[in-house]
Amino acid sequence: MTSTVIQRAARRDLTVLLHQIRYEQLTFWRNPQSAFFTFVLPVVVIAVFGLMFDGTTPSPYFGGLSALQYYVTTLAAMSVLGSCYSQLAIVLSTRRQNGILKRVRATPLPPWMYFVGLLAHCVMVSIIDVLLIVGVGRLYNVPVPSAAAWLPVAVTLVLGSASFCALGFAVASLIRNAEAAPAVVQFILFPLVFMSGTYMPVHNAILENITGLLPVRPFNQALLQAIGPDGGFAWRHLLVLVLWGVLGAAVAVRRFRWDPRPE
Amino acid sequence: MSNVVVVEGLRKSYGSVKAVAGVSFTVGRGQIFALLGPNGAGKSTTLEILEGFRARDGGRVEVLGLDPGDRAVARELRERIGLVLQDIAVEPYLTVREAIARNAGYYRNPRDVDELIELVDLSGLERRKVRALSGGQKRRLDLALGMIGNPDLLFLDEPTTGFDPSARRSAWQVVRNLREAGTTVVLTTHHMEEAQELADRVAVISDGRIVSEGTPENLGGRDTSRVRISFVPPAGSTAADLPVDAIPGKGARVVTETDEPTATLHRLTDWALRRGTVLDQLTVERPSLEDIYLDLTDRDAPEPATRGNAL
Numbered sequence: 353m354t355s356t357v358i359q360r361a362a363r364r365d366l367t368v369l370l371h372q373i374r375y376e377q378l379t380f381w382r383n384p385q386s387a388f389f390t391f392v393l394p395v396v397v398i399a400v401f402g403l404m405f406d407g408t409t410p411s412p413y414f415g416g417l418s419a420l421q422y423y424v425t426t427l428a429a430m431s432v433l434g435s436c437y438s439q440l441a442i443v444l445s446t447r448r449q450n451g452i453l454k455r456v457r458a459t460p461l462p463p464w465m466y467f468v469g470l471l472a473h474c475v476m477v478s479i480i481d482v483l484l485i486v487g488v489g490r491l492y493n494v495p496v497p498s499a500a501a502w503l504p505v506a507v508t509l510v511l512g513s514a515s516f517c518a519l520g521f522a523v524a525s526l527i528r529n530a531e532a533a534p535a536v537v538q539f540i541l542f543p544l545v546f547m548s549g550t551y552m553p554v555h556n557a558i559l560e561n562i563t564g565l566l567p568v569r570p571f572n573q574a575l576l577q578a579i580g581p582d583g584g585f586a587w588r589h590l591l592v593l594v595l596w597g598v599l600g601a602a603v604a605v606r607r608f609r610w611d612p613r614p615e
Numbered sequence: 616m617s618n619v620v621v622v623e624g625l626r627k628s629y630g631s632v633k634a635v636a637g638v639s640f641t642v643g644r645g646q647i648f649a650l651l652g653p654n655g656a657g658k659s660t661t662l663e664i665l666e667g668f669r670a671r672d673g674g675r676v677e678v679l680g681l682d683p684g685d686r687a688v689a690r691e692l693r694e695r696i697g698l699v700l701q702d703i704a705v706e707p708y709l710t711v712r713e714a715i716a717r718n719a720g721y722y723r724n725p726r727d728v729d730e731l732i733e734l735v736d737l738s739g740l741e742r743r744k745v746r747a748l749s750g751g752q753k754r755r756l757d758l759a760l761g762m763i764g765n766p767d768l769l770f771l772d773e774p775t776t777g778f779d780p781s782a783r784r785s786a787w788q789v790v791r792n793l794r795e796a797g798t799t800v801v802l803t804t805h806h807m808e809e810a811q812e813l814a815d816r817v818a819v820i821s822d823g824r825i826v827s828e829g830t831p832e833n834l835g836g837r838d839t840s841r842v843r844i845s846f847v848p849p850a851g852s853t854a855a856d857l858p859v860d861a862i863p864g865k866g867a868r869v870v871t872e873t874d875e876p877t878a879t880l881h882r883l884t885d886w887a888l889r890r891g892t893v894l895d896q897l898t899v900e901r902p903s904l905e906d907i908y909l910d911l912t913d914r915d916a917p918e919p920a921t922r923g924n925a926l
Contacts, residue, residue: 371720382708
């Protein structure tokens with residue numbers, strides 16, 4: 353008796369959750385301009401890097417990889433950052449300021465379902481971006497990771513997108529107004545990405561030690577190790593990444609606001 | 616009649632500012648209850664506590680038998696209430712129909728989407744994107760989103776702000792129809808005409824307290840207050856010639872107040888007819904709901920002679 357009630361409630365929750373995921377997708381695709389640039393930007397960047405570094409051979413400067421193998425990897429990481437961290441921080445603060453979050457709060461949709469809908473969207477965009485980047489890399493003869501590399505690559509991508517989603521939530525919780533959101537997001541991200549070896553390998557002990565404790569470099573390094581000659585899991589980097597995710601989640605849980613005019 | 620909303624001794628402070636300082640009222644099932652008050656009087660804070668958006672400092676609150684401050688009942692409460700608020704919005708790139716259908720999916724027993732579109736007069740705009748709607752159309756979409764869950768209780772925060780007069784009248788009809796169907800409505804408004812037209816009961820809140828409560832007809836002693844008769848006296852006559860005590864009013868007018876309008880009017884018109892003249896621009900007024908409201912909420916009330924609408 354009780355178990356059928358619980359089953360019915362669970363089935364109803366699943367229906368609502370799928371409904372929300374569907375409409376979150378619709379909301380995204382209904383804005384074709386934004387959808388276009390979400391997917392075109394990473395393709396353009398990797399295509400340009402392809403033209404610049406086509407035909408280079410593996411070198412110690414790129415950690416035993418070819419330049420394009422290196423950039424396919426770091427740009428894939430970058431696209432996960434963009435679709436999780438940047439997109440979430442900006443979308444959430446804009447929706448809060450417009451009162452869209454408050455309207456959601458006024459309905460019986462449980463908050464966790466709303467967030468799962470958004471996370472599913474970020475993960476979907478990340479997957480498409482990573483596939484596009486790897487696909488363009490193939491055009492420049494960058495090999496697809498070997499079967500042995502797939503598990504560590506997948507685990508690293510999942511942990512990375514989870515951590516950067518959490519950090520996106522955290523930044524959205526700390527930003528007060530939506531106009532400032534893109535600027536704040538870039539202000540944090542740009543120097544960090546630059547110092548973390550995304551656009552050029554960093555071989556400087558001081559920089560490496562500092563950025564090794566920040567979220568971007570560990571993500572890059574874990575991915576690079578997974579596809580590199582040694583392969584396998586970069587546990588220390590993954591630990592740093594996850595700790596940042598936990599910190600982000602803690603800030604988000606404590607500070608997240610739905611209301612454009614908080615108390 | 617059972618009460619849908621019960622508020623007793625509600626208190627809420629922001630720092631040292633007492634936004635709500637002991638508010639009590641009840642709303643019966645199927646009533647339209649209007650909360651009036653100037654900006655910053657505690658109206659919005661009171662509503663937001665009832666809606667479960669803010670925590671209270673003290674007092675008892677019951678909405679549909681549930682405590683809106685209890686997070687465990689939040690989902691159940693939101694299944695049964697609808698909200699049309701000032702500072703909420705809809706995804707700009709969804710179409711009207713998609714926006715309504717999305718919210719319909721959040722409720723156990725939603726209304727029919729197409730019926731609702733027709734009800735709020737958005738027929739023909741189903742495929743238009745929300746961002747392309749006019750202000751009044753957006754507000755009607757808000758109203759639809761507030762009603763989509765088929766709520767037992769609907770909160771309307773200044774529901775017709777920005778409506779043209781005919782859209783306002785049709786929105787009022789929608790609200791009246793909801794009451795006919797058994798929905799309880801709590802609304803705030805700055806339009807006294809709206810309160811007059813819609814509300815079964817009215818409460819005026821000022822400085823965090825309810826200063827008066829009643830029907831639109833008897834609020835603040837409106838039904839028992841003195842009637843004001845004013846007119847321009849015939850040329851050549853002075854106030855001293857009149858059969859009643861009168862004081863000078865606006866322009867050439869004179870004003871007299873009375874508890875017995877029938878007798879006073881009879882004396883005045885009889886006097887005028889016997890002299891073969893008329894009482895030019897004659898008006899007979901009771902204080903309007905707006906006059907009562909201004910008296911209740913304004914500490915330095917304006918001059919009596921400058922107020923009032925003709926009955």
